Amino acid sequence: MPATHTVTNQPPPLAGYDVYSADRALTEAVERHLAPELLDEARTELSGLGRSAGSSQVQDWGRLANENPPTLRTHDRYGHRVDEVEFHPSWYQLMRKAVSARLTAAWSRPGGHVRRAAGFLVWSQVEAGHGCPISMTHAAVPALRADPALAAEWEPRLTSTLYDPALAPAAEKPGAIFGMGMTEKQGGSDVRANTTLARPLAEDGAYELTGHKWFCSAPMSDGFLVLAQTGEGPTCFLLPRVLADGTRNVFRIQRLKDKLGNRSNASAEVEFDGTWARRVGEEGRGVRTIIEMVAATRLDCVLGSAALMRQAVAQAVHHAGHREAFGGLLVDKPLMRNVLADLALESEAATTLGLRLAAAYDAVQDRGDEGERALLRLAVPAAKYWVTKRCTPLVAEAAECLGGNGYVEESGMPRLLRESPLNSVWEGAGNVQALDVLRALRREPGALDAFLREVGQARGADHRLDAAIKQLLTELADMEGAEARARRVVERIALVLQGSLLVRFAPPEVADLFCASRLGGDWGNAFGTLPHSPHLAEVVERARPVA
Template sequence: MFPETTHAVQNQAEPRVNINEFRTNTPLVEAVAAYVPDAATTTLDEIGAHVGAETFQGAAETVNIHTPVLHTHDRWGRRIDDVEFHPAYHDIMRESLSYGTHSFGWTHAGGSAERAARFSLFAQIEPGHACPVSMTHAAVPALMGTELEDFWVPKLTSTVYDPRLIDPAEKQAATFGMAMTEKQGGSDVRANTTVATPDGDHYLLTGHKWFCSAPQSDAFLVLAHLPEGLSCFLVPRVLPGGDRNPFFIQRLKNKLGNKSNASSEIELHGTHGWLVGEPGGGVRAIIEMVARTRLDCVIGSTAGMRQAVAEASWHASGRAAFGNTLIDQPLMRSVLADLQLEAEAATWTMMHLAAAHDDDSADGQAFRRIATAIAKYWICKRGPAHAYEALECLGGNGYTEDFPLARRYREQPVLAIWEGSGNVIVLDVLRAMGREPHSVTALTTFLEGALGVHANYDARYEALKPRVQDTMKTLASHDASAVAALQRAGRVLVEDLAVMLQAAILIHHAPTEIAESFARARLGGDRGMQYGALPDGVAIDALIERA
């Protein structure tokens, strides 16, 4: 008889569940204390325990397996355009909104940084639902100061969740989506062909939108042309009185990731919309909304980095190979420390930017204008590679859909694409440098405040400063060939600005050993290309402990 040893499960890490995801995220705890000293940490603890619970993690897995289903017609052939979700999705949305992940920054003065922490904790475990949460949050500034504010903003900031498609006047709460891009234009929204014609106190829209996120929402911000130019409209799914607005969902997108969230193509045909802002002022109307959703892309990517390194270090703590626990193997320690260093920098940057969105001084607005774009480019682009390296730490387990890092690896790219892919963001940074020089002054002033602490930082700043000055001069010259050359090299400049921004934030606010480790690992010339190829002097033990 052979002993049935193959049926015993050995040398596998226990499931990483029932862990407080806030309290165990040391850099987030520290950043909350630094930027929001009066934060409701008991609530953040409550959220951390809730999203770390086995039941919530199970729900997150469920909604990514049982994905949204579109029903265009009922059994009698009537058009219904209904998106069906698993009940667990509605539970997650209800729980997330109840903690103000969409509204805390609007309902509490100076609440943007605490809202970022709350939002990141939910997005860490289930990122798909974060899309309608983010859009609901970002729609508020577009409506402020308009005739639509009094009716819609209280519903957008309510912590109630009501998924029923009924007359908005009968609802306490509402969620918003957006429909900006079209198949022939993408990010070039001025190429849109959707048009609007007056109809009494509002307009009728006709056109086709290539990406409409969260089509189950109560209303949408939509771009369409008027004779005065591209304009922004609020388009409800249900009209006052209860009739359905002509809003035809053509299909749901079959996406690489973001599976729990419904994204769609829609057709508008005589669809009722209410003007937001001035005729021809569509871009101006959505500019603050774009800034907020770009910030949420940073938060979402950062949340993904935290999930990735937490899962990787947990696995390495519970798995042995070649005579030792993985987390005690020198090479693995270098990889995990580097992954944690990336997550640290992203976390502190996320919180710094969120706090900056509550600074309405001229300098504060100028700083966040350029810094948000720079961070969006860099952190969101770092996300997929970071997720992959963490996935590899789990070996074959990581490559299966039974573990969350395969899902995270598929999720991270959307955050780099959404609200401006890499090239669009680089062009936007250059546009800010050319048209809003005050933004560059605010950024360089902040960078200069971190000088004198680390030699690597000082050397990189001295090399970067004349390049920034030359860029400003070239942009001011309007020399077409010189500007084209700048664009070709634009990614290099934005990458350098991004790592310097992160380093400065860490030097200003993070523990000394973390800031020094980042300066050595990201600003020196003696590191390799992959995670784990670290120079001497990095605080590996401290980073492992924080992971």
């Protein structure tokens, strides 16, 4: 090799490490929220998943799944309509590992939501696209519980640890995957404007559907929760992909969406024409039935964005810890250290909030805690709004830390950047979340009470947090014209909640810098504008992935 091509001053690949154990914010949250008797088993499971996620082989699975997106085959060689979606083998490997790691089985064991949230955050760092069907399958369970008979039939399949991609009757498979279809082209987020019609059949609870879905998530799934109109209004239905007798349901995939990111995952436009389905819940109560699924997937938007943030920060800190410039390591340069510390604060706040919400789900499931249920009603849409909004600027700044290398596909940073806006759009864009928070404030006073009890646990620990809570209460006291300033209100709710959690649980240097910048106003308009602190190096070191 010519001497001019000798490679020097390049960081080694960030591979061969435990993604879980290297994430101190995540491991501490798991230790905090799980009962002591569950910790040993959880550590073993999550560390095993973390080692897989950090391995070169699995990282190649993620790369290959992204570089080889799914393809649609509408007909077989004889002209028969088949509507099949074919994936790269790496996709199936990712799905198989996610299902075996119980990322669809939070509802079936104590502490399941915290354990599953941590695993989802770890495994999503490999490749975010396959997280969609995993999330849908996980989230379908509470919606199906509106019909105990359907739940008894399908829940064991959805919480199975075995993945089988074959198109076959669900009863003949070791496990099942779910998708969802709510959005139609004329309505978007306004699902009450949907035009898909459901006509009752002679069989009790059975209907045939006629209509279309503009976005159908994971069209290769075994079943789907969809909304359609009956005489009583929007109603929720379970639509199986393959019928019990082995024939394929009428499920015509018109095309796969050509998306900015999320390339490994299939999102489709589908049409129903006399398609068989079972009603879930009461007629006309479809939005209320399916909202339980939406709430769970919104939390996964928070976790998915936290995963992207963590991987971006890990790559940036790893690069800066090995790359030399201007006489020293980048990580030791004061300005770069400020940027990295600022990114690390944002990432830790997102992770800490996501795991706290998962713990609230466990409290509701395991103990029927109504206070935690009320907290989720307000905190989930607020967290979904804010964390997903922060993801894109963070990933862009982290990519810049790698210089020109961060703009090159081989670095993996462009893939993270293309993925980063998705969770802000999925399951309701920013305005939908902000309006949902206003709805909770107006109609469910217990939600605000639960939020104030939560943040009040840090009262007196930081004067900037105390002032931010007071300012928020002033905002909430005047709801006149609240819709126009809803984003401002929701942002403050999310930041106050993050600040409270960090003050209570994070190291003092992390909490101090977060409160000074996000709540105290000592912050610029870009990352890397933290106030002077002798602890910046400690914050960066806390975020370093140990390979």
